[in-house]
Amino acid sequence: NAGVTQTPKFQVLKTGQSMTLQCAQDMNHEYMSWYRQDPGMGLRLIHYSVGAGITDQGEVPNGYNVSRSTTEDFPLRLLSAAPSQTSVYFCASSSPGGKYEQYFGPGTRLTVT
Amino acid sequence: AQSVTQPDIHITVSEGASLELRCNYSYGATPYLFWYVQSPGQGLQLLLKYFSGDTLVQGIKGFEAEFKRSQSSFNLRKPSVHWSDAAEYFCAVGINNNDMRFGAGTRLTVKP
Numbered sequence: 001n002a003g004v005t006q007t008p009k010f011q012v013l014k015t016g017q018s019m020t021l022q023c024a025q026d027m028n029h030e031y032m033s034w035y036r037q038d039p040g041m042g043l044r045l046i047h048y049s050v051g052a053g054i055t056d057q058g059e060v061p062n063g064y065n066v067s068r069s070t071t072e073d074f075p076l077r078l079l080s081a082a083p084s085q086t087s088v089y090f091c092a093s094s095s096p097g098g099k100y101e102q103y104f105g106p107g108t109r110l111t112v113t
Numbered sequence: 114a115q116s117v118t119q120p121d122i123h124i125t126v127s128e129g130a131s132l133e134l135r136c137n138y139s140y141g142a143t144p145y146l147f148w149y150v151q152s153p154g155q156g157l158q159l160l161l162k163y164f165s166g167d168t169l170v171q172g173i174k175g176f177e178a179e180f181k182r183s184q185s186s187f188n189l190r191k192p193s194v195h196w197s198d199a200a201e202y203f204c205a206v207g208i209n210n211n212d213m214r215f216g217a218g219t220r221l222t223v224k225p
Contacts, residue, residue: 031210042215099164100145100207106156
């Protein structure tokens with residue numbers, strides 16, 4: 001199993017551009033989440049999904065969209081990038097019986113200039 | 114509100130010395146607790162987890178953590194630190210299947 005994969009690993013955007021961060025998992029996990037990591041703040045939840053077709057907002061959802069058309073994929077869209085979205089983004093997945101343990105992808109480092 | 118506090122932003126220890134990283138949580142129910150390690154430019158690796166039962170849990174790389182309900186703490190320990198342990202360490206509490214609350218992290222520097 002590859003686990004949770006994310007692409008790209010690095011990305012530089014200009015303010016106002018849009019892009020999609022890709023996330024896929026091959027563990028047949030129902031739950032998937034997106035976090036952002038900023039210095040001194042740990043990880044914060046952006047959006048999450050409890051299954052295909054079902055998504056909801058987390059702690060810091062503004063400026064991001066998600067969709068979940070399949071169990072495997074959970075892309076994160078930046079609609080109009082802003083410098084405040086410069087961060088490292090982690091995707092995670094978990095299963096119902098996993099006692100809330102999440103499996104994290106390797107991260108995408110995004111810089112918005 | 115659920116929260117996790119790691120009081121130490123940065124800790125420096127000498128190689129071979131013992132290590133304790135502090136973690137305090139605020140959570141109403143019995144918590145599911147985790148410690149992750151992150152090397153520079155890398156993702157998060159799970160060190161250990163606590164769900165229930167024995168309050169002293171063993172993890173990978175020689176780490177252990179002790180859950181103390183009375184103190185709302187879940188401190189991470191290692192008897193003898195190696196230079197390769199230099200990294201950032203995150204404590205987290207599982208809120209539900211989609212949400213983990215993380216502390217701000219403790220950066221560990223290991224002196225030769």
